[in-house]
Amino acid sequence: MRRLIVVVAAFVVLLGALVGFSGYLLKGLVTGEKDTLLKELSRRAGVQISVERAEFDVAGWYAMRPALSLAGVKVANPPGFQQPHLLTADRIDVRVAMRPLLSKRLAVETLVLEKPQFLIERNRQGISNLEVFSQGLGPGKGAGETDKASDSAVAMSIQSMQIRNGEVRMAGGAVSRLHGIDLQLKDVAAGRPMATELSAKLYEGTRSSLNFKGNMGPFSANSAAVDGVADIKLSLADVPDAIRRLEFGDLLAKPGANSIVSLSGTVKGDLYGALQGNGKFAVDGLSVGRPEYLLPLSGSAPLAVTVRKLMSTPVTDLRLRNALLKVGPGEWKGAVDLLMAGGVVRGKSTGAIRGIDINQFLAAFTSSNNRMAGQLNIPSYTLRFGGKDAEQLKRSLSGEGQVMVAKGQIKALDILASIRRAVEKVGLMEAEKAGNTEFTTLNTAVRVEGGALQASDFVIEGPALMVNGAGTIGFDQTMQFKLSTLVRGRIAELLGRKGVGNAPAEAAVPVEVSGTVGNPRVVPNVKSMAVSTGVNFLRDLIQKRLVEKKQQ
Numbered sequence: 001m002r003r004l005i006v007v008v009a010a011f012v013v014l015l016g017a018l019v020g021f022s023g024y025l026l027k028g029l030v031t032g033e034k035d036t037l038l039k040e041l042s043r044r045a046g047v048q049i050s051v052e053r054a055e056f057d058v059a060g061w062y063a064m065r066p067a068l069s070l071a072g073v074k075v076a077n078p079p080g081f082q083q084p085h086l087l088t089a090d091r092i093d094v095r096v097a098m099r100p101l102l103s104k105r106l107a108v109e110t111l112v113l114e115k116p117q118f119l120i121e122r123n124r125q126g127i128s129n130l131e132v133f134s135q136g137l138g139p140g141k142g143a144g145e146t147d148k149a150s151d152s153a154v155a156m157s158i159q160s161m162q163i164r165n166g167e168v169r170m171a172g173g174a175v176s177r178l179h180g181i182d183l184q185l186k187d188v189a190a191g192r193p194m195a196t197e198l199s200a201k202l203y204e205g206t207r208s209s210l211n212f213k214g215n216m217g218p219f220s221a222n223s224a225a226v227d228g229v230a231d232i233k234l235s236l237a238d239v240p241d242a243i244r245r246l247e248f249g250d251l252l253a254k255p256g257a258n259s260i261v262s263l264s265g266t267v268k269g270d271l272y273g274a275l276q277g278n279g280k281f282a283v284d285g286l287s288v289g290r291p292e293y294l295l296p297l298s299g300s301a302p303l304a305v306t307v308r309k310l311m312s313t314p315v316t317d318l319r320l321r322n323a324l325l326k327v328g329p330g331e332w333k334g335a336v337d338l339l340m341a342g343g344v345v346r347g348k349s350t351g352a353i354r355g356i357d358i359n360q361f362l363a364a365f366t367s368s369n370n371r372m373a374g375q376l377n378i379p380s381y382t383l384r385f386g387g388k389d390a391e392q393l394k395r396s397l398s399g400e401g402q403v404m405v406a407k408g409q410i411k412a413l414d415i416l417a418s419i420r421r422a423v424e425k426v427g428l429m430e431a432e433k434a435g436n437t438e439f440t441t442l443n444t445a446v447r448v449e450g451g452a453l454q455a456s457d458f459v460i461e462g463p464a465l466m467v468n469g470a471g472t473i474g475f476d477q478t479m480q481f482k483l484s485t486l487v488r489g490r491i492a493e494l495l496g497r498k499g500v501g502n503a504p505a506e507a508a509v510p511v512e513v514s515g516t517v518g519n520p521r522v523v524p525n526v527k528s529m530a531v532s533t534g535v536n537f538l539r540d541l542i543q544k545r546l547v548e549k550k551q552q
């Protein structure tokens with residue numbers, strides 16, 4: 001028995017020594033043949049792959065679970081791109097199972113990429129480097145071609161593939177679009193879907209995130225199926241100020257520290273073809289408008305999104321229907337269609353707005369403040385736009401709608417006083433302190449085109465006047481209106497009109513309004529009626545004096 005124990009112990013020691021020796025031998029081979037291995041990998045990938053250091057885990061070899069670590073990994077860009085690398089990673093760890101190797105199967109237990117950085121770039125044709133690489137385009141290969149010799153040699157499966165703390169940047173961009181990426185794929189094998197979990201942070205903040213859970217695959221040269229549930233939360237405060245101003249101008253200058261825009265729902269389709277998303281769009285705690293005058297915005301809407309050619313030249317079609325958003329004290333009901341391709345956004349919005357203070361509305365979206373008061377209602381509108389940035393979008397605006405303002409006033413625009421001064425030869429309104437035009441209702445049909453707002457069927461009704469006509473207000477705040485003003489009472493009497501029975505006297509006066517919204521110029525056109533007005537006024541004055549003398 002003692003001899004048997006000694007023999008067994010010796011055998012174990014010998015076996016351990018052989019395993020250890022073979023492990024160190026393999027480590028030497030990995031280290032010594034690193035360049036040869038990388039050359040073969042580069043040939044198969046179609047791009048240059050370089051590694052600063054390769055290490056073989058001898059301890060893992062003892063457990064019959066050999067592991068290989070690659071440090072300082074760099075994957076070059078395919079030909080036709082300017083940036084040197086598509087992918088860099090601090091470290092890649094691979095652990096394989098021994099037994100499947102005997103059957104010419106490479107069973108990878110874990111494949112982990114530590115801190116990989118993907119730099120996405122597009123060539124002159126608009127195709128991304130990621131698409132070219134994933135389809136195996138490289139020297140001596142065409143789209144969809146594979147290396148048949150390598151495919152027939154060893155079948156490969158991966159139990160678990162992970163990306164830890166990854167990052168995605170766009171070439172030329174100073175800010176990462178995605179960071180803190182954690183991706184886990186389970187049961188990775190050709191011809192079948194993989195259980196997938198993904199989480200990432202958007203931009204540089206902590207409140208904006210992307211999450212996905214579902215299945216990906218099976219994969220082919222031109223296909224990558226996706227089926228799962230996605231949730232995107234974007235805090236606009238996380239988006240750098242320069243990007244917000246470029247994309248939205250002053251509209252989102254101060255979105256609010258706790259503002260969240262979220263998109264959530266199901267995602268199904270193909271990364272190379274079309275992805276369909278259906279779910280919910282929601283806004284909470286957002287402030288829109290110029291920094292000095294902000295309107296709170298919140299609400300939700302059903303969402304439908306289609307993304308085509310995500311891996312090459314993405315085209316995104318986003319649709320909101322039956323949306324209801326609270327805007328300040330009022331609300332917006334409507335729909336939005338957006339088409340985004342090649343950095344250009346084209347869209348259309350239809351709907352209605354009601355119950356908003358018009359001064360808040362104008363101050364938030366234009367440079368006009370304290371120029372008008374009243375409650376704004378827009379029963380219907382259609383607005384179209386398109387461009388690469390906020391300035392182009394603003395210049396492209398076109399559309400039409402109805403505008404109603406109730407119980408308000410136009411400040412610094414006193415039509416009645418201007419007519420009185422013109423009749424009495426006192427002078428024009430801008431020579432004196434400006435007053436206001438009170439009204440009960442203001443209604444107009446509006447058309448936006450060519451950088452100006454064109455108002456037709458413009459009607460103001462008030463206790464002392466009625467105005468109708470048409471005109472334009474430019475985006476630069478210049479204005480030009482031609483109006484016909486019906487005045488009542490004393491001003492009409494000065495124009496030689498008399499009342500009938502108990503009805504007050506009435507007179508129609510042409511009025512031109514020019515200048516700017518901040519400094520309007522009101523010119524009543526009484527020249528054509530000045531002679532008759534003077535005669536009538538003089539006749540009334542003489543008759544009044546004669547009556548007074550008789551009474552004396």
